[in-house]
Amino acid sequence: MEKLTWPQIFLAMGERFWPVWIALVITFALSIVFKRRLGLYGKLFDSPIAMVGFALVMFWVFSAFLAPMILTHAPLDQLAGMKNKPPGTALRNPDGAYPYYLLGGDTLARDVFSRMVAGSVVVIRIAPLATIFAFMVGITLGLPAGYYGGKLDTALSFVANLILAFPVILLFYLLVTPEIVQSGVPQYMAAVLFLFPIIFLVVLVNSRFYVKPAFRNFVVAAVIVIGGWLYLSTLSQPGTPLHLLPAGLDLFNIPGNTMIVFVSVVFVNSPTVFRIVRGLTFDIKSRDYVAAAQTRGEGPWYIMLWEILPNARGPLIVDFCLRIGYTTILLGVLGFFGLGLSPESPDWGSTINAGSKLIQLFPTPALAPALALMSLVLGLNLLADGLREESLKD
Amino acid sequence: MLMFLARRIVTMLLTALCLTFIVFFLTNLPPNLEKLAKQQASVRMSDAQVTSWLESHGYAQPLVTRYGEWLGVLPGWTGTDADGKATGRCYATAGAKDVPRFCGLLQGDWGWSTVFRSGVGGILATRLGATGWLMLCVLLVLIPSSLIIGILAGMREGSKLDRSLSVVSIASTSTPEYVSGVVLIVLFSSTFTGLSPILHHWGWISTPYLLKGSATSAMSHITFENFTLPVLTISLYGIGYIARMTRASMTEVMTAQYIRTARLKGVKFRNVVLKHALRNALIAPFTVIMLQIPWLLNGVVVTETLFNYKGFGWTLVQAASNNDIELLMGCSVVAVIVVLLTQLISDIGYVYLNPRIRLS
Numbered sequence: 146m147e148k149l150t151w152p153q154i155f156l157a158m159g160e161r162f163w164p165v166w167i168a169l170v171i172t173f174a175l176s177i178v179f180k181r182r183l184g185l186y187g188k189l190f191d192s193p194i195a196m197v198g199f200a201l202v203m204f205w206v207f208s209a210f211l212a213p214m215i216l217t218h219a220p221l222d223q224l225a226g227m228k229n230k231p232p233g234t235a236l237r238n239p240d241g242a243y244p245y246y247l248l249g250g251d252t253l254a255r256d257v258f259s260r261m262v263a264g265s266v267v268v269i270r271i272a273p274l275a276t277i278f279a280f281m282v283g284i285t286l287g288l289p290a291g292y293y294g295g296k297l298d299t300a301l302s303f304v305a306n307l308i309l310a311f312p313v314i315l316l317f318y319l320l321v322t323p324e325i326v327q328s329g330v331p332q333y334m335a336a337v338l339f340l341f342p343i344i345f346l347v348v349l350v351n352s353r354f355y356v357k358p359a360f361r362n363f364v365v366a367a368v369i370v371i372g373g374w375l376y377l378s379t380l381s382q383p384g385t386p387l388h389l390l391p392a393g394l395d396l397f398n399i400p401g402n403t404m405i406v407f408v409s410v411v412f413v414n415s416p417t418v419f420r421i422v423r424g425l426t427f428d429i430k431s432r433d434y435v436a437a438a439q440t441r442g443e444g445p446w447y448i449m450l451w452e453i454l455p456n457a458r459g460p461l462i463v464d465f466c467l468r469i470g471y472t473t474i475l476l477g478v479l480g481f482f483g484l485g486l487s488p489e490s491p492d493w494g495s496t497i498n499a500g501s502k503l504i505q506l507f508p509t510p511a512l513a514p515a516l517a518l519m520s521l522v523l524g525l526n527l528l529a530d531g532l533r534e535e536s537l538k539d
Numbered sequence: 540m541l542m543f544l545a546r547r548i549v550t551m552l553l554t555a556l557c558l559t560f561i562v563f564f565l566t567n568l569p570p571n572l573e574k575l576a577k578q579q580a581s582v583r584m585s586d587a588q589v590t591s592w593l594e595s596h597g598y599a600q601p602l603v604t605r606y607g608e609w610l611g612v613l614p615g616w617t618g619t620d621a622d623g624k625a626t627g628r629c630y631a632t633a634g635a636k637d638v639p640r641f642c643g644l645l646q647g648d649w650g651w652s653t654v655f656r657s658g659v660g661g662i663l664a665t666r667l668g669a670t671g672w673l674m675l676c677v678l679l680v681l682i683p684s685s686l687i688i689g690i691l692a693g694m695r696e697g698s699k700l701d702r703s704l705s706v707v708s709i710a711s712t713s714t715p716e717y718v719s720g721v722v723l724i725v726l727f728s729s730t731f732t733g734l735s736p737i738l739h740h741w742g743w744i745s746t747p748y749l750l751k752g753s754a755t756s757a758m759s760h761i762t763f764e765n766f767t768l769p770v771l772t773i774s775l776y777g778i779g780y781i782a783r784m785t786r787a788s789m790t791e792v793m794t795a796q797y798i799r800t801a802r803l804k805g806v807k808f809r810n811v812v813l814k815h816a817l818r819n820a821l822i823a824p825f826t827v828i829m830l831q832i833p834w835l836l837n838g839v840v841v842t843e844t845l846f847n848y849k850g851f852g853w854t855l856v857q858a859a860s861n862n863d864i865e866l867l868m869g870c871s872v873v874a875v876i877v878v879l880l881t882q883l884i885s886d887i888g889y890v891y892l893n894p895r896i897r898l899s
Contacts, residue, residue, distance in 0.1 A: 303550070307554055307558060312837060315855060315867075319566070325571070330568070478717070482844070504725060512722065515717070515718040526712055
């Protein structure tokens with residue numbers, strides 16, 4: 146078969162992404178029709194910049210979820226004669242498989258296009274969740290630090306500044322090498338960091354419903370049992386120092402590599418979130434409604450979580466978007482230095498690293514994931530910018 | 540002011556101590572030491588041999604003691620090697636004669652690199668020199684261009700120019716070094732794709748590539764050809780952030796009363812921007828630029844690896860991936876000093892530039 150020309154390649158790629166286009170059209174149509182009833186989310190559709198950003202983000206989110214329908218080949222398949230082939234090369238004997246390598250083959254004769262799409266799955270699986278965890282840690286520690294101030298604040302700020310003074314890459318190298326993993330340090334860190342979401346939820350529910358003890362007890366117990374079980378299943382890993390649950394009770398096993406990458410990304414992000422939350426709390430705690438709640442006799446945690454936190458949501462939502470982008474960049478850095486994720490993993494950082502060795506001869510294996518990563522981060526940053534402008538308008 | 544400085548310096552020292560101790564702890568975990576022993580002596584050592592190697596090389600002492608030795612507050616270990624000669628921590632750099640009792644950071648001895656097989660102090664000095672040139676060029680590109688973008692965007696808020704420059708800045712902050720580096724190499728230094736083949740075909744350039752995709756030759760002599768791409772790669776990621784901060788500060792200044800007064804008095808817009816607004820608008824970006832320098836350090840590591848420029852970042856990667864304990868400790872000391880010093884300078888500079896702020 147003939148080699149495809151560039152316009153044909155773009156057409157064919159557009160065609161492969163058809164489920165994504167449909168999903169995007171539906172999302173946008175529904176959101177624009179109901180935008181007046183959707184609060185801040187609806188307001189996004191008033192700003193063209195935010196809409197472009199949202200479209201870019203959702204493009205990759207849908208690609209990640211619909212990846213099985215988009216992939217032309219399995220990301221690890223090596224096909225004969227496709228090593229370092231230029232984009233649009235036809236397969237020698239397709240045998241019913243997709244007859245082209247749309248973006249060419251890499252040094253191991255794998256399909257660059259499919260690996261790019263599969264890379265989005267890795268990012269969408271880790272980055273948002275890691276950012277949520279970092280926010281839980283940052284909020285749970287930042288609120289009391291800002292609200293109480295004093296010695297607690299000094300101590301926590303010192304630790305936060307300590308972590309921030311580390312060059313990120315040195316920290317990654319120290320945490321993610323196989324020797325450190327073997328010693329179990331990341332798992333102990335996970336044991337501490339993953340505790341925070343449970344603490345956060347328990348305190349959140351407890352401070353709200355303490356006036357209705359029966360209901361409160363039920364909800365708190367439910368959070369502790371479900372959260373605790375998830376917590377133990379996440380940590381428990383056969384063959385490591387922390388093997389807490391018997392196999393029957395262990396709900397899932399996260400591959401060791403993913404877990405370490407996840408923990409180190411959460412660890413790097415939390416101090417910054419802590420500083421932001423602490424600063425916002427400092428600012429908000431002198432407002433009248435906080436004084437009113439104090440006079441009413443509300444407990445400190447109620448004030449922090451149900452008076453201060455909701456009023457700090459604007460900057461936090463904006464930062465959340467920016468931080469997912471930053472986490473994506475950090476994941477890329479990890480992949481770029483070959484840390485954590487296995488070398489054959491299709492994540493964007495690892496593929497850029499692998500492709501950059503022969504980039505002057507065969508540009509696409511590195512260029513495709515690089516542009517994919519950039520477009521996702523650009524989308525998140527544009528979205529954050531749009532959100533900031535729209536939230537300032539109120 | 541003096542009290543403030545003193546308190547800051549005490550905190551800095553404490554942070555530096557904690558940080559180096561954490562690095563020391565993590566690099567000295569048993570699996571790391573075992574790897575080091577196998578790397579240094581022989582890959583096929585038995586567990587017992589590893590233990591005896593560690594003992595004879597001073598790695599078997601308690602962690603805190605060894606940290607103290609590294610720092611120079613405890614005397615260095617001594618012992619005898621297999622041939623019966625006296626060895627010890629301080630013998631590596633001092634030779635056989637006049638071995639000092641203490642040889643740590645405080646005595647100016649940075650230790651011995653197990654990868655490069657030479658003194659850490661010397662390695663760091665040369666590598667930092669190389670990175671210094673890189674950083675100098677980066678700052679020379681980064682600061683003027685980001686300030687100009689920020690001021691142009693901020694002087695008329697909401698204008699077309701503002702909108703388009705803001706999008707440019709956002710795009711710049713979304714392009715990490717490993718992305719911009721890859722794109723720039725493809726555009727400018729590949730002989731098959733990008734601009735170089737076209738320019739070569741037209742006869743505008745004699746070489747088959749426009750710029751070099753490797754900066755190894757810049758170690759001996761820096762030329763436009765081999766240094767442009769690394770400098771651009773690092774700068775591109777930083778420009779957006781500083782430009783956005785400058786823009787925010789500029790828009791704030793442009794709404795101030797004295798700007799309106801100047802405008803109403805009939806001063807030209809040009810002069811209002813250059814003479815009235817600029818000086819006040821540059822206070823915030825100064826802090827941002829100072830705080831950006833440690834952040835550039837990460838960019839330096841990525842870029843030096845990508846362009847194979849053997850500077851500080853490259854050394855850090857080598858030290859970290861080979862678990863070269865003392866070199867890694869040296870690298871972290873340098874990194875910590877850079878981070879803490881820039882924070883201090885930014886705080887002091889902020890006070891100095893803005894007389895309305897007083898430190899108690």
